[in-house]
Every structure is written in structure tokens, then in C-alpha cells.
Amino acid sequence: MPPARAQDFKGTLRRLADRVLDQRRILWGVVVFGVIATSLSVIGPKVLGRATDIVFTGYLSDQFPAGTTKAEVVATLRADGRDQLASLVSSVDLQPGSGIDFTSLSWVLGGVLVLYVLASLLQWFQGRFTTIVVQRTVARLRDDVEAKINRLPLSYFDRTERGEVLSRTTNDIDNIAQSFQQTMSQLLTSLLMVIGTLAMMFVISPLLALVALVTIPLALAITRAVTKRSQPQFVKQWASTGRLNGHIEEVFTGHDVVKVFGRQAEAREEFQARNDAVFDASFKAQFISGVIQPVMMFISNINYVLVAVIGGLRVASGSLSIGDVQAFIQYSRQFTQPLTQLAAMIQVLQSGVASAERVFGLLDEDEERPDEADAPFPDPVRGRVVFEDVSFSYVPDEPLIEHLDLVAEPGQTIAIVGPTGAGKTTLTNLVLRFYDVDAGRITLDGVDIARMDRGPLRRNFGVVLQDTWLFKGTIRDNIAYGADDATEDEIIAASEAAFVDHFVRTLPDGYDTVIEDQGTNVSAGQRQLLTIARAFLADPSILVLDEATSSVDTRTESLVQGAMEQLRAGRTSFVIAHRLSTIRDADHIVVMEDGHIVEQGTHDSLRAAGGAYERLYSAQFAAPAV
Incomplete structure (x- = not known):
């Protein structure tokens, strides 16, 4: 089951930030452009307020006769008992009869x-710079995941669904990219906008600025409460997505068996x-986190009403110009808008951090023990393999x-036989150092x-x-998978030796025939013959054949067995087989039961002993006759 909440939200966010900081030079460009762009945007309302003052002053000047002075107009208004209008006129650059200065x-x-x-x-x-930073960061993250998968032991894939691994390497990384793309640039811009706007608000009117700040603690408290509830749901959302992908991959791969x-x-x-x-998890995550934005909008509207009312009173008293109030109202909107955006970005950021935690969980898995710096290796490889008091679980x-x-x-050809679960395939896994x-x-040759x-x-x-x-890929590419420098003649020779050439030439495109996903457009026997041809072409020092002819017909099996005898000539070979007829000519036969070797010898000597091998042999050949 997925954890109830993120194990280390801050730590995961810090690890993501460290990866972004690797692009410091471009990141500085993001910061510089953001600072200048935000500064210009912050200055805009103040300059626009000046335009409002020009219009208002010109309109007000046009209401009084030309030839009078501002002082005379104020004195006349006060004499008429219109003190409030007199205060307003005294606060502007009144020029009676001049009208609006359209040039200015x-x-x-x-x-x-x-x-x-x-x-x-x-x-x-x-x-643009933000996109470069994000995509480079995510590309490096994908590279790290790919490299990590190649370093993970086989035991990790034994206990983890393939769909879960695919979900972490595709869905979660894509979600991180989208989250960063949406939040990184906007986060910087919003923070700069809040700081710049707040500074301009205090320049215009410290009183109105304090009024606007009253709502900030309330907004922060609501955001924190909602975030605390929504983060566990984002973790569940992506964990559930991984399990769903695992089920889909499993059912689609085995759809024949399902039917x-x-x-x-x-x-x-x-x-x-x-x-x-x-x-359920996605709905809860989106619904809970979605509460933030409407709540922030409500707080923003309350803030707008307070600023409008108090600012109107200040204009009426002559303490502020109408242009300053208009600019302040714009700033109050600019101040609350980035706060609302920050609240919305928290929702996106939570989802991205939940995915990042899953990806980092993969990157933090225990790896295979690293190889030694100056690892010894026999040269040339003769092929003497010795198991010395080996235990494994x-x-x-x-x-x-x-x-x-x-x-x-x-x-030598070492044949390994025994009942299912005896540990036969495990021996080959150990020789190959999968475990x-x-x-x-x-x-191997004493090393x-x-x-x-x-x-x-x-x-x-x-x-x-x-x-x-x-x-x-093509049949040619699949055969040459272990020998990239193989020539066309070598590929065809290996195909002929594995009895692949005949059926390949019956296909419309021959060796250029494209194998579909998992080889579904060729039969199981043909797939096995292709893997045998691949082994022929690789020309290895040691062969491991695990039921290598189990999917081919009896006639083809006898032909392939003859070819494989030529392949095994001069090479150490481990042959795992259930059909004992295929290993009668083996140099040494090992019979395993419950992880132990219970008998060793040749085919004839083991039959003569009348032990476990004879029982297996009789079960295959005597029982059908009875």
C-alpha cells in the first residue's frame, strides 16, 4: 500500500532544486529577465496613475473659469461651505480653464x-530559458534512471511489477517536467511581483499598504491547512497510477491466457x-487543492473592497490623488493575484514532488555491488568453471x-536435470552473476x-x-544483437546453422522483416530458433542453454541438436533440460533435487545406478508405454 503521506516533502523538493541548480548559467538568465520584466510591470500602474491624474486634473480645471488662480478657486469653495471639494482641488495641479493636456x-x-x-x-x-532549464534537468533525470535500471540487481525486477517501473520512468518523470515547467518561472515572477508591488504600495500610502497586508496571514493559514490535507492524496494518486499501469501491462501481455x-x-x-x-485519489487531491484558489479569490475581493473604500475617503480628504488610488487598486490586484497563483502552483508542485519522490525512490534502490577497479580476468578464457561449497537463497x-x-x-557439456524448482536455472543465474x-x-579458470x-x-x-x-526491429538486427560488427555472410551462416534461414526466406521481406512487439508475428518455435542463431553468431566461450529447444518440433529439434553439438565443440556448455533425450550424449550429467546435487555421471552410469536419474528417465519413457 502507498504511504499515507510523502515521507520527505522538503527533502525531495531540495533534491529537485539541486538538480535545477546544475544549470546555473541559464538559471541566472531566468532570474535577470524575471527581475527586469517584473520591475517594468510594477512601474506600469504608477505611470498609468499619472495619466489618470492628467485626465482628472484637466477635467476639473475645465470646470472653473480661465483667468482665476488655484488659490482663488479654493477660497471660493471654502466660502461656499464646500470644504471637501476645496481639499480635493488643493491636492491637484489645477489650472482653471486649461482642460486636458493631451500632449502630456x-x-x-x-x-x-x-x-x-x-x-x-x-x-x-x-x-524560453525556463524551458531549457527544465528540459535539460528532466533529460538528465531520465539518463540517471536509465543508468540506474542497468545497475539494479535482477532481484529488484523479481519483486517489482514491470508496469510500476514503467510508470515511474515515464508518467512520473513527465509529471515532474510539467510541474516544473508550470511552476518554476511563475514562482519566481510571482515572488518578485509580490515584493515589488508591496514596495510600491508603501511608497503610495503606508496606511493602505497595511490594510492590504491584513489578509496575508489568513491566506497563508488557509494554504497551509489545505496543503497538509492534499499532499497525501497526490502520493496516493501516483502510487495508484503505478499499480494500474502494472495491471494493464500484465493483462495486455498475457491477454491470450486471460481469454x-x-x-x-x-x-x-x-x-x-x-x-x-x-x-478516488485523483479526485480528492484535485478537489482539496482546488479549494485554495476560490478561497484566495474571496480574500482578494475583500482586500479590494477595503482598499477602494479607504482610498476613496483619502481622495475625498485630499490626502491622495485619484491617480494614486487607481494605481494602488491595481497594485492590490497585482499583489493578491501572484498570491493566488502561488496557491495554485502549490497544487501543481505537490503533484510533481509526489512523482519525484517515487523516481528518487527508484534511484535510491540498492544497486549491484560495483566491480573492482582493477578486476582480474583470465586471458584467454579456457572455460573451466568450478562451484566451491556454494550456498544461495x-x-x-x-x-x-x-x-x-x-x-x-x-x-565439457554439463547437463543439469531435476524436477521443477530444484535450482537448475539458479545455477546459470549465479554463473552469469545475475545474483x-x-x-x-x-x-572461471581459477579466478x-x-x-x-x-x-x-x-x-x-x-x-x-x-x-x-x-x-x-528486423530479423537481421535481432540475430546480430550480440555482434554489432557481424557481416551479412556471418549472419546468414549462423541462421543456416540454427535452421532459421529457410523460414526467413519464405517471409515477404526476408531478413528485413520487422519483428513486432515481443515477436508476436512469428511462432514460438521460430522465436526460439532466432535466439539460437543469435547465440551461434556471438561465438561465445561458454554456452548456457536453458530448455533451448522446448518450443520446436521433434524433427527440427533433432536437426538443431546436431548443429548445437558443433557449436558446443571446444566450449564449456551448461545445458538445462527436462527432455532427457536431448542430453544423452552430455559429458557429465548433474541431477539436482531441492538445491542439492544428488547424482552425477554419464547417462549410462546414472541409469545403471537406478537412482534419481533413472526415476526421471523412466517417468518420461516408461510411463507412456504402461
């Missing part, structure tokens, strides 16, 4: 236009349950292999493989598994 008005409006055009242009540059066993209804019910979980306190000893001499042994050691570099070690192995895997 045009210059002021032109200046405002220039300010806003420059501000918009700088904001465009700021947005064969008539489990469509159950699959739909499971999908519906997980989809409902995503809906997938789960602690549940031993699988205990105190196993086995020697594979160079050029490290818990006790004992495995040596402990635990000290070797995994890359060179695995490049000396050719592996054909029962569970075949083909990549989307």
Missing part, C-alpha cells in the same frame, strides 16, 4: 505601452477496482542451494567471478533461454 497624456500612455511591450518581451525570453481461461470479467473487475482507486532464511560443489572442465552467492565461490567485471564476464557467455525475447 500621449507621452505618458506611450511610455506605459513601451514598458508593457518590453516586459512581455523579457517574459518571453524568461519562458483461454475466461478471466475477462475478473480482469475487468480488477481494472475497475484499480481505476477507481486512481479516480533468494529469500533470507529460505535456503535454496546449500554447499554445492561442481566442476565443469573446458570443452551473487551467499557463501562459497564460483571460479573468482565475484571479483570480475560483469561486462567482460557476460560477453564470454552465449545464452539461449526457454523464455525467448526478441526486440522490435
Whole structure:
């Protein structure tokens, strides 16, 4: 189950910020453009207030006869008992009979236009630089995730759904990119706007500025309360999305099995349950966090009313000009608008941090033990593999292999047989260092493989598994997957040796035929033959064949067995087989039960012993006759 809330919201946010700071130079451009653009935007209302004063003063001047002075007009108004209007007239630059000064008005409006055009242009540059910073940061994050996946041990993928891994590497990273794109530039601009606007408000009227600030503690308290409730829901939203993707990937991959066993209804019910979980978490996250913006708008409107009323009274008393009040009302809107935007961005930021926490959780997983700096490696590789008192378990306190000893001499074919779950495939996993042994050691030509570099070690192995895997691409590319420098003749030779060439040439595009996702456009037997051809072309020092012919027909199997005998010539080979007819000619047969070697020898000697191998052999060949 997902955690009830983010384990470390601040820590995750700090890690994201550290990654962004790697783009310091471009980030400085974002800051500089943001500061200049915001400064110009902040100056705009003050200059526009000057235009309002010009219009108002000109209109007021036109109401009085030309030839009189401002002092005479004020004295006349006071004599008539119109003290409030007299105070208003005394606070403006009255020129009786002059009217509106359109020349000054045009210059002021032109200046405002220039300010806003420059501000918009700088904001465009700021947005462009922000996009560069975000995309580079996310690209590096994707690179780190890709590199991390290659360093993770096989045990991580054994216990984690593939859909969950895909969700973290795609959905969550995309959500981080969108969250940062929406918040980073806007966050800087909003903070600068709040600071600049507040400074201009105090310049115009400290009293009105204090009135506007009254609502800030209330807004912060509401934002904090809502954030505390919505963050756990964002965590659940993305965790539920990962589980839903895991179910979809599983059902789509095994859709044939689902249909064969008539489990469509159950699959739909499971999908519906997980989809409902995503809906529930997403709805709660968006609804709770969505409360912030309307509440902030309500507080903003209250602030607007207070400023308008008190500002009107100040204009009437002559303490402020009407242009200053108009500018202040604009500033009050500019002041509350970024606060509202900040509140809305918290919603987006919470979602991004919840995704980042999941991605960092992947990046923090325990990796394979790093290879030694000067790792020893036998040169050339002869192929002598020795298991010395090896013990291993997938789960602690549940031993699988205990105190196993086995020697594979160079050029020998070692066949490993036994019932399902005996530990046969585990032996090959240990030789390839997909897992490290818990006790004992495995040596290759006398060198402990635990000290070797995994890359060179695995490049000396050719592996054909029962569970075949083909990549989307041409047949030629799939065969040459382990040998990038292979020539066309070498690819065809390997195909002929694995009996692939014949069926490939029957296809419309031959070797250029594109294998669809997971090789669904070729049969299971053909997929296995292609993987055998891949092993032929790789020309490895050691072969691992895990039920390599389980999906081919009997006639083809006999032909491939002959070809594989040629491939095994001079190479150490580990052959895991359930069909004992395929390993009768093996140099050494190992019989495993419950993680232990219970018998070793040749086919004839083991049959003569009448032990576990004879029971397996009889079960395959004698029981059908009975």
C-alpha cells in the first residue's frame, strides 16, 4: 500500500532544486529577465496613475473659469461651505480653464505601452530559458534512471511489477517536467511581483499598504491547512497510477491466457477496482487543492473592497490623488493575484514532488555491488568453471542451494536435470552473476567471478533461454544483437546453422522483416530458433542453454541438436533440460533435487545406478508405454 503521506516533502523538493541548480548559467538568465520584466510591470500602474491624474486634473480645471488662480478657486469653495471639494482641488495641479493636456497624456500612455511591450518581451525570453532549464534537468533525470535500471540487481525486477517501473520512468518523470515547467518561472515572477508591488504600495500610502497586508496571514493559514490535507492524496494518486499501469501491462501481455481461461470479467473487475482507486485519489487531491484558489479569490475581493473604500475617503480628504488610488487598486490586484497563483502552483508542485519522490525512490534502490577497479580476468578464457561449497537463497532464511560443489572442465557439456524448482536455472543465474552467492565461490579458470567485471564476464557467455525475447526491429538486427560488427555472410551462416534461414526466406521481406512487439508475428518455435542463431553468431566461450529447444518440433529439434553439438565443440556448455533425450550424449550429467546435487555421471552410469536419474528417465519413457 502507498504511504499515507510523502515521507520527505522538503527533502525531495531540495533534491529537485539541486538538480535545477546544475544549470546555473541559464538559471541566472531566468532570474535577470524575471527581475527586469517584473520591475517594468510594477512601474506600469504608477505611470498609468499619472495619466489618470492628467485626465482628472484637466477635467476639473475645465470646470472653473480661465483667468482665476488655484488659490482663488479654493477660497471660493471654502466660502461656499464646500470644504471637501476645496481639499480635493488643493491636492491637484489645477489650472482653471486649461482642460486636458493631451500632449502630456500621449507621452505618458506611450511610455506605459513601451514598458508593457518590453516586459512581455523579457517574459518571453524568461519562458524560453525556463524551458531549457527544465528540459535539460528532466533529460538528465531520465539518463540517471536509465543508468540506474542497468545497475539494479535482477532481484529488484523479481519483486517489482514491470508496469510500476514503467510508470515511474515515464508518467512520473513527465509529471515532474510539467510541474516544473508550470511552476518554476511563475514562482519566481510571482515572488518578485509580490515584493515589488508591496514596495510600491508603501511608497503610495503606508496606511493602505497595511490594510492590504491584513489578509496575508489568513491566506497563508488557509494554504497551509489545505496543503497538509492534499499532499497525501497526490502520493496516493501516483502510487495508484503505478499499480494500474502494472495491471494493464500484465493483462495486455498475457491477454491470450486471460481469454483461454475466461478471466475477462475478473480482469475487468480488477481494472475497475484499480481505476477507481486512481479516480478516488485523483479526485480528492484535485478537489482539496482546488479549494485554495476560490478561497484566495474571496480574500482578494475583500482586500479590494477595503482598499477602494479607504482610498476613496483619502481622495475625498485630499490626502491622495485619484491617480494614486487607481494605481494602488491595481497594485492590490497585482499583489493578491501572484498570491493566488502561488496557491495554485502549490497544487501543481505537490503533484510533481509526489512523482519525484517515487523516481528518487527508484534511484535510491540498492544497486549491484560495483566491480573492482582493477578486476582480474583470465586471458584467454579456457572455460573451466568450478562451484566451491556454494550456498544461495533468494529469500533470507529460505535456503535454496546449500554447499554445492561442481566442476565443469573446458570443452565439457554439463547437463543439469531435476524436477521443477530444484535450482537448475539458479545455477546459470549465479554463473552469469545475475545474483551473487551467499557463501562459497564460483571460479572461471581459477579466478573468482565475484571479483570480475560483469561486462567482460557476460560477453564470454552465449545464452539461449526457454523464455525467448526478441526486440522490435528486423530479423537481421535481432540475430546480430550480440555482434554489432557481424557481416551479412556471418549472419546468414549462423541462421543456416540454427535452421532459421529457410523460414526467413519464405517471409515477404526476408531478413528485413520487422519483428513486432515481443515477436508476436512469428511462432514460438521460430522465436526460439532466432535466439539460437543469435547465440551461434556471438561465438561465445561458454554456452548456457536453458530448455533451448522446448518450443520446436521433434524433427527440427533433432536437426538443431546436431548443429548445437558443433557449436558446443571446444566450449564449456551448461545445458538445462527436462527432455532427457536431448542430453544423452552430455559429458557429465548433474541431477539436482531441492538445491542439492544428488547424482552425477554419464547417462549410462546414472541409469545403471537406478537412482534419481533413472526415476526421471523412466517417468518420461516408461510411463507412456504402461
